[in-house]
Amino acid sequence: MIIDCHTHWGIAWQERDRGDPARWMAIADQHGITKAFLYPHAGIVRSDSCAVDNDTVAAVAASAPDRLIPVATAWPQMKEQGLEEVRRAVEVLGARALKFHPWLQGFSLADPYLGRICGLAAELRVPIFFHDGTPCYCLPEQIAGLARRFQATCFVLAHAGLVWNWRSAIEAARRSNVWLCLCGPPQRALEVICQRADPDRILWGSDFGFGFADSIGYWLSVFRAARIPDTMKEKILGVNPLHLLQSAL
Numbered sequence: 001m002i003i004d005c006h007t008h009w010g011i012a013w014q015e016r017d018r019g020d021p022a023r024w025m026a027i028a029d030q031h032g033i034t035k036a037f038l039y040p041h042a043g044i045v046r047s048d049s050c051a052v053d054n055d056t057v058a059a060v061a062a063s064a065p066d067r068l069i070p071v072a073t074a075w076p077q078m079k080e081q082g083l084e085e086v087r088r089a090v091e092v093l094g095a096r097a098l099k100f101h102p103w104l105q106g107f108s109l110a111d112p113y114l115g116r117i118c119g120l121a122a123e124l125r126v127p128i129f130f131h132d133g134t135p136c137y138c139l140p141e142q143i144a145g146l147a148r149r150f151q152a153t154c155f156v157l158a159h160a161g162l163v164w165n166w167r168s169a170i171e172a173a174r175r176s177n178v179w180l181c182l183c184g185p186p187q188r189a190l191e192v193i194c195q196r197a198d199p200d201r202i203l204w205g206s207d208f209g210f211g212f213a214d215s216i217g218y219w220l221s222v223f224r225a226a227r228i229p230d231t232m233k234e235k236i237l238g239v240n241p242l243h244l245l246q247s248a249l
């Protein structure tokens, strides 16, 4: 089983395929992807596209309900409306997780409404995926700070620190409510992360769907080439993502 924990219903895909994931799924099928967490794209670029894009992602996922796991976003800058959107996305649309990209969305992790969203996510029992690994609002240390403040909330570093900050991601993941999604660090970094982080809280992802490029094949081959025990690879690809969904702490 392979569960891709980092994919998007991309703007380019929506413009071309109008909510039909058949061509998107064809690429996932080529690589044997069993299930995928489907994040928004338009909704993390513009606040006025957020609610419509949450609807779109939920509808796309509903057309392949055993395969696609809908993930929603919201904007802390929209204050009470942002909180309402989180509740609507989870309770009405069936989103199973939230995704934030503070760099693209332009908010600080110290935003008080983001804090309230973190509290609400714990109440709704949904994990929060954060873009991470880039300044100025997305450093693993900053997300670890949130995780310290909101210990009942489950946080996922959706890039495990990317190319530059994966060592900080390992430190952040010392907190039991922080998970790492291997999506961006190079092969040697994947090996070190798997030696040092809790193997129960490591996931894998490809960032497929942000554009038309087939990133699944590349990132899967990097992961497969890494010197990580096969049993751990199986856990990361198939077992841990299901635990994330079941527990969300």
Ligand SMILES: [Zn+2]
Residues within 6 Å of the ligand: 006, 008, 207, 210
């Ligand atoms: Zn992404």
